Amino acid sequence: MFKQLSDRFGPMVAIGILLLMLLWLVMLVVLPQVLMIDYSLRPNLPPSQIGGPNDNYTLSNYVTLFNNQIHQTIFFKTIWSSVLVTVCTLIVCYPLAYYLAKVATPRQAALCVLLLIIPFWINEILRTFSWFIILSYRGPLNALLLGMGFIDRPIRFLSGDGGVIIGMVYAYILFMVFPLYNAIESLDGNQIKAARNLGSGWIRTHYRIIIPHAKPGIATGCIMVFMLSAGSYAVPALLGSPGSRWFTQIIYNWFFEGGDWNQGAAYAFILLLLCIGFIVLVMRLFKVGLGDIAR
Amino acid sequence: MDSSVHLDNVMMQFDNFVAVQKTDLKIESGEFFSFLGPSGCGKTTILNMISGFLDPTEGTVRIGGEDMRRVSANKRPTSMIFQNLALFPLMTVAENIEFGLEVRGIKKAERRKVSDRLLNLVALPECRDKRISDLSGGQKQRIAIARALAVEPRVLLLDEPLSALDLKLRQHMRTELKEIQRKTGITFIYITHDQGEALTMSDRVGVMSAGKLQQVADPVTLYRAPATPFAASFVGENNRIAGKVIAMDGKRTTLDCGVLGQLSGTSVHDLSVGESALLFIRPELLNRRTEMTENCFTAKIQELNFEGAYLMMEATPINTQSTIRAQLLSDVNIGDLATGNQVIFGFDAQDAIIMSGKSDV
Numbered sequence: 128m129f130k131q132l133s134d135r136f137g138p139m140v141a142i143g144i145l146l147l148m149l150l151w152l153v154m155l156v157v158l159p160q161v162l163m164i165d166y167s168l169r170p171n172l173p174p175s176q177i178g179g180p181n182d183n184y185t186l187s188n189y190v191t192l193f194n195n196q197i198h199q200t201i202f203f204k205t206i207w208s209s210v211l212v213t214v215c216t217l218i219v220c221y222p223l224a225y226y227l228a229k230v231a232t233p234r235q236a237a238l239c240v241l242l243l244i245i246p247f248w249i250n251e252i253l254r255t256f257s258w259f260i261i262l263s264y265r266g267p268l269n270a271l272l273l274g275m276g277f278i279d280r281p282i283r284f285l286s287g288d289g290g291v292i293i294g295m296v297y298a299y300i301l302f303m304v305f306p307l308y309n310a311i312e313s314l315d316g317n318q319i320k321a322a323r324n325l326g327s328g329w330i331r332t333h334y335r336i337i338i339p340h341a342k343p344g345i346a347t348g349c350i351m352v353f354m355l356s357a358g359s360y361a362v363p364a365l366l367g368s369p370g371s372r373w374f375t376q377i378i379y380n381w382f383f384e385g386g387d388w389n390q391g392a393a394y395a396f397i398l399l400l401l402c403i404g405f406i407v408l409v410m411r412l413f414k415v416g417l418g419d420i421a422r
Numbered sequence: 423m424d425s426s427v428h429l430d431n432v433m434m435q436f437d438n439f440v441a442v443q444k445t446d447l448k449i450e451s452g453e454f455f456s457f458l459g460p461s462g463c464g465k466t467t468i469l470n471m472i473s474g475f476l477d478p479t480e481g482t483v484r485i486g487g488e489d490m491r492r493v494s495a496n497k498r499p500t501s502m503i504f505q506n507l508a509l510f511p512l513m514t515v516a517e518n519i520e521f522g523l524e525v526r527g528i529k530k531a532e533r534r535k536v537s538d539r540l541l542n543l544v545a546l547p548e549c550r551d552k553r554i555s556d557l558s559g560g561q562k563q564r565i566a567i568a569r570a571l572a573v574e575p576r577v578l579l580l581d582e583p584l585s586a587l588d589l590k591l592r593q594h595m596r597t598e599l600k601e602i603q604r605k606t607g608i609t610f611i612y613i614t615h616d617q618g619e620a621l622t623m624s625d626r627v628g629v630m631s632a633g634k635l636q637q638v639a640d641p642v643t644l645y646r647a648p649a650t651p652f653a654a655s656f657v658g659e660n661n662r663i664a665g666k667v668i669a670m671d672g673k674r675t676t677l678d679c680g681v682l683g684q685l686s687g688t689s690v691h692d693l694s695v696g697e698s699a700l701l702f703i704r705p706e707l708l709n710r711r712t713e714m715t716e717n718c719f720t721a722k723i724q725e726l727n728f729e730g731a732y733l734m735m736e737a738t739p740i741n742t743q744s745t746i747r748a749q750l751l752s753d754v755n756i757g758d759l760a761t762g763n764q765v766i767f768g769f770d771a772q773d774a775i776i777m778s779g780k781s782d783v
C-alpha cells in the first residue's frame with residue numbers, strides 16, 4: 128500500500144497518510160479497547176486506592192457472571208433471542224431481496240428501496256417507540272386483529288420478548304436486505320433460467336442455485352444483524368418488559384448505575400467474545416471465508 | 423415421438439416495442455432449424471417463447487402438437503443452451519450434467535450412468551469431477567451440450583452457442599453438433615448471426631431482420647434464390663445494383679441501371695414497368711468479358727487480393743461511387759490484372775436476381 132501511495136502522491140504524502148491512519152487506528156480503535164481490557168481486569172476500587180497495593184490484575188470481574196444466576200440467564204437469553212432475531216430477519220428479507228434483485232423492474236426496485244429507507248430517516252428512538260404504540264395492549268395492531276375477528280382478546284405483545292424481537296427485526300431489516308440484495312443481484316439471470324429449463328421448480332432453484340450463490344451475502348447479513356441485536360440497547364429498553372432484559376442493559380447498569388466500570392467492561396468483553404464466536408461459527412456453517420464476506 | 427415445434431401466429435411485444443412480429447412457422451420433428459439474423463433482431467426472444475420464459479403477446483407455441491400456453495418453463499420438453507452457457511459454477515461438471523436428473527428424482531447410480539454416457543459422447547470423460555472454472559471454453563461448451571441432453575429433451579434450443587469460441591474450435595464443434603443431432607434425432611433449433619454456421623449445419627434456415635421472418639428455406643435455396651433484399655444481402659456476399667424496370671419477358675426482367683446501362687436478371691416476383699427494383703449478383707457469378715456485349719459494365723479495380731484459387735477484387739464501375747466485389751479464377755486472370763486496370767464484367771441473366779425495392783444507399 129505504501130508503494131501504491133508513494134507512486135501516486137510522492138513519499139512524503141504517503142508517509143503522512145499512513146501515519147494518520149496509524150494514529151486513527153491506535154487512538155480511536157486500539158487504545159480504547161486496550162484501556163477497557165485493562166479496566167476489566169482490575170478490581171473496582173475507590174479512587175484513593177487506585178494504583179495502590181490492592182490494584183492487582185484479577186479475573187474476578189469475569190467470574191462474577193458465572194456466579195450470578197440471573198445474569199447468566201439473561202446472557203443466554205440475549206444470545207438465543209439474537210439468533211431468533213437473525214433468523215426472522217433472514218426469513219423476512221430473503222424474499223424481499225430476491226424480489227428487488229431479480230423480479231422487480233428498475234423503477235419498482237427503486238420505489239421499494241426508497242420505502243425501505245425512508246423510515247430510517249426518523250431517529251431510532253422514535254421509530255422504536257412507534258412500535259411500542261403499535262404493539263401496545265390497546266394499540267392499533269390489537270384493534271385490527273380484534274376487528275377482523277382473528278382474536279377475541281387483545282394480545283400482550285410487549286410483555287415477553289415478542290415486542291423486542293419484532294422491534295429488532297424491523298430495526299435491522301436494511302442490514303440484512305442490502306447484503307442479500309447485492310449477493311443475489313450478482314447472480315446471472317441465465318443461471319436461474321437454466322435451472323428452470325432443466326425442470327427445476329422454484330424451491331429447488333432457490334436452494335440449489337440462488338442460496339448457494341448468495342451465501343456470502345447471507346453470512347454478512349446474519350453476522351451484522353446478530354451483532355447489532357446482541358449489542359442493542361434502545362430496542363430492549365423501549366420495547367422490553369421488566370421480564371425481558373437484555374444483556375446490554377446489565378452492562379449499562381454496571382457502568383452508569385452501579386458505577387462499576389471494571390465489572391461493566393468485563394461483561395462487555397464477554398459479549399464481544401460471544402459475538403466473535405458467533406461470526407466464526409456462521410462462517411464455518413456457511414463455509415465462507417473473510418474474503419468472501421468482504422466482497 | 424412427435425417433436426415438432428409450431429409457432430402459430432406468434433407475436434411478442436415489450437411495452438410499445440414489437441420484438442418479434444407475427445410469425446407462423448412449422449419446424450418439423452427431428453429437423454435442424456436455424457434462425458439467422460443480425461444482433462437484436464429477436465432471435466433470443468423466439469427461443470424464450472419456445473422454452474417458456476416469455477409468454478407470446480399473441481399466438482401460441484405448440485410442441486409435438488401440444489399447446490404450451492399452460493405449460494411452465496420447467497415442464498416443457500425443451501432444453502436450452504444459453505448464449506453464455508450458464509453452467510452452474512458452484513457445482514462440478516458431473517453435478518451440472520446430473521442436475522436435470524436430480525430434479526426429476528432419479529437415483530444417484532442411475533444419474534451417474536447417464537452422466538458417464540454423456541461425458542463420453544462429448545469426449546470429456548476425464549473432466550467429471552472438475553470445477554466449471556477449470557474448463558476451457560470449448561470444454562465448457564461441450565459440458566453445456568451434455569447438460570442439456572441429459573434431460574432427454576424433445577427439442578434442443580441453442581442460442582449462439584459457438585459465438586465465444588475461436589474459429590477452429592467453432593468449425594470442429596459445428597461438425598460435432600451436427601453429429602449429435604444425427605445420433606439423437608432431437609429437433610435442434612439453432613440461433614446464430616453467422617451465415618456460414620447456418621448454411622453448413624441446417625436443414626432449413628429462417629432469416630430474420632428487425633423481428634420479422636424474411637424467408638424460410640433450405641440453405642441452397644436460400645443462397646441461390648433469396649426472396650427478399652435483406653436475405654439477398656445478409657446471406658453470403660452479394661452485389662446490389664439499383665435500377666428501374668423497363669422490360670419484362672416472363673421472369674426475365676431488364677432494368678435501366680443509369681450509368682451501368684441496361685442489365686437483365688431473373689425476377690423472383692411480379693414487377694411492373696417503371697417500378698424501382700434491385701438486381702443482386704454474387705461475386706463468384708460475375709465474370710470477365712473481353713468486349714462490351716449484353717449485361718456488361720466496365721469497372722476500375724480498386725483492390726485485388728490473391729486468395730489461392732481465386733482472385734477477390736473490389737472495383738468501382740466507371741462514373742459511379744459504388745463498389746462491386748468480384749471473384750475470378752486466379753489461374754487465367756492473374757497475369758494481366760492489377761489495381762487501377764479497367765475490366766469489363768458481365769453475368770448471365772439467370773444468375774442475377776431481381777426484386778422490387780429501392781437502394782437505401
Ligand SMILES: Nc1ncnc2c1ncn2[C@@H]1O[C@H](COP(=O)(O)OP(=O)(O)OP(=O)(O)O)[C@@H](O)[C@H]1O
Pocket residue numbers: 436439441459460461462463464465466467468505615
Ligand atoms: N425483456 C425485454 N424488454 C424489452 N425489450 C426487450 C426485452 N428482451 C429483448 N428486448 C428487445 O428485443 C429485441 C430483440 O432481442 P433479442 O434478445 O431477441 O435479440 P437477439 O436477436 O437475440 O440479439 P443477439 O444476437 O444480440 O443476442 C432487442 O431490441 C431487445 O432490446
Ligand SMILES: [Mg+2]
Pocket residue numbers: 465466467505581
Ligand atoms: Mg440473443
